[in-house]
Amino acid sequence: MDSKFVIYNTHSRKKETFQPIHPDKVGMYVCGPTVYGDAHLGHARPAITFDILFRYLQHLGFKVRYVRNITDVGHLVNDGDEGEDKIAKKAKLDALEPMEVVQQYTNSYHKNMNDLNILPPSIEPTATGHIIEQIEVIEELINKGYAYVSNGSVYFDVRKYANDHTYGELSGRKIEDMLVNTRELDGQCEKHFGLDFALWKNAQPEHIMRWPSPWGEGFPGWHTECTAMSSKYLGDRFDIHGGGMDLMFPHHEAELAQAKACHGHDHVNYWMHNNMITINGQKMGKSLGNFITLDQLFEGKHELLEQSYDPMTIRFFILQAHYRSPLDFSNTALQAAEKGYQRLMQAIQNIELLTPSKSSTIDTDGLMNRCYEAINDDMNTPILIAHLFDGVKTINLIKEGSQKATQEDIDALRELFHTLAINVLGLKASTEGDQQADVLSNVMDLLLDIRSEAKANKDWATSDKIRNQLKEAGLVIKDTKDGAEWHIQ
The missing domain is CATH 1.20.120.640 (Anticodon-binding domain of a subclass of class I aminoacyl-tRNA synthetases)
Structure with a gap:
């Protein structure tokens, strides 16, 4: 391990020398896409950022287990605890089964990642493939008093957690400030407290993505999946958790709280977040x-x-x-x-x-x-x-x-x-680039032949015009005793 490798830890808000839990292994979990549409430029940034980290850690000699999830259930349209599941909504619009939507956009995402020369992760779990593990996490939180059942849904008890730990430590937010921006509860609300978030949602009759659970048929909340899958594949403490800065709150804050409530300690040593493309x-x-x-x-x-x-x-x-x-x-x-x-x-x-x-x-x-x-x-x-x-x-x-x-x-x-x-850095010569290079090389050979002929005929005006206009285009000609050479400035 090169002890000079320093990374910024979002949790501590400072740069730290990277020291893995195990001397020769690194566990890394990165939040992947919610597959209900085509990947856009914003999706490319975290994929490339953590691809470079993955590549560099391997270059340093580590055996890296890189887990990047696919969210295919539980992410609601308003990014909160109410509304339609994004994938179910897309399935209705396109008259498809939800898993057809998932497969279609997962295939498209993989193609885009391959085009960008992004290495595949070690493991790519899906939320729907880990419903049992998510239910187990929720049961553990209920048993420890950090979650409660309400009308067939299960919510994380933020006030209970805040009595024992600090809620908001990753994002730096304070509960008092968050409450100012949280709607007041009325008598019909399932939550005990405005900041509580869903671990499991009771499925209404029209909801098409649903699974049996101890609390009735429903589906997992958006935040539960990453806690369950990272714990399964990396253990209850691992090295790096990454994702976009927009996930820091509420998603990663909820993850941190769930895991600490389950395990009794922080489950991630280094939180890393990339900034946005605007x-x-x-x-x-x-x-x-x-x-x-x-x-x-x-x-x-x-x-x-x-x-x-x-x-x-x-x-x-x-x-x-x-x-x-x-x-x-x-x-x-x-x-x-x-x-x-x-x-x-x-x-x-x-x-x-x-x-x-x-x-x-x-x-x-x-x-x-x-x-x-x-x-x-x-x-x-x-x-x-x-x-x-x-x-x-x-x-x-x-x-x-x-x-x-x-x-x-x-x-x-x-x-x-x-x-x-x-x-x-993962750069490579593209097929398009090779084709363009071949075309440029052929054109330059032709122009140098014309210029050589002009010089032989003492047509200095044509010779100088070719050289000067190519220079303006960023192509430099150098005359040598063996002929002429060219290069891109």
Whole structure:
């Protein structure tokens, strides 16, 4: 284990040196999607963030059990304890069985994740596949006095929990402040207290997703699933729990409270949350109707898009902001990411074209140290990318002959870029990128032939025009004794 790896713990609100529970193993649980619609750009951020964490922990030598759930029941349309189940509502609209909706969008999600080069998790449990485990958690909470039955539903007793523990410790909220924003209870409400949340809901006759339980037919609450599944696959204490910042309250706060009430102690050592992707400063999401699906991004089929974007451009765009910082969508930012990604991949290809010298004028050790300092500092991908581009500049200077590198230097550059850009950041040359590179190479060969012919005929105006206009387009020509070479700036 590299003791220099530091991550920000949302629970403690500070950076901490990562120390796993077991010396060679890491347990990690991340909240996955609710599968009632196509994945959008906002879904890509947590998937990529925790994919990089998964990759880097494995690079450090850990055996990682990465659990990412699929929510396929219990998430209600108002994100509270009332209303229709989101998947059941979608099933009614489309005249499908709920599990057809689940399968359709799970398949679509997996395809999008594969396009983005996101590694599959070790285990991907579903809420509907763990109804028994959720009932067992609820029974334990009732037995310990932290839950109560009301009209066939079961609620978590927040006041009872707050007497014994601190409710709101993850999000930093206080019960008194939360009560101000909670509706007053009337005599008909099932809850004893406005902040109590559903562990199990009694199914009304029209509710189509329902299971038998000790309290009658019903379905689990949204928060119960993650407590049950993380405990089953990672135990009652594990290393990392991740998800989007929008899940911190109420979802993760409820998880923390349920688990502590069940086990008597915190069940997670490090809570990690990625920030949101925004459009004009507003969170991107289905409920706000301002989202762009990943398929629309890849195909360029949305009114906000000026073009289609390769999945690796999307991945590179997301990596250019620290995972805890907001990231605002724009075509300008995506187009800049596209150019940066192409420059990086071109430089990796150029490593294979470098000619070694007997002496060196570059500092590969310093570059490597700076790169690892960045990734070790709470996965600071924008700083890591900046250092990698220092390496890109060095590679291009070596190729041009302005710098010298030994074979050892070239091997070190190859290893650095392969390890951090390819294996850890998860970037790869796309099929579309390969096709574009082939087309560009053929066009450049043609233009260099025309320019060479113009020079032979002493047509300096045509020769200079080709060189200057290509430079304006970001393509630099260098004349050598063996002919002409070109590279992307």
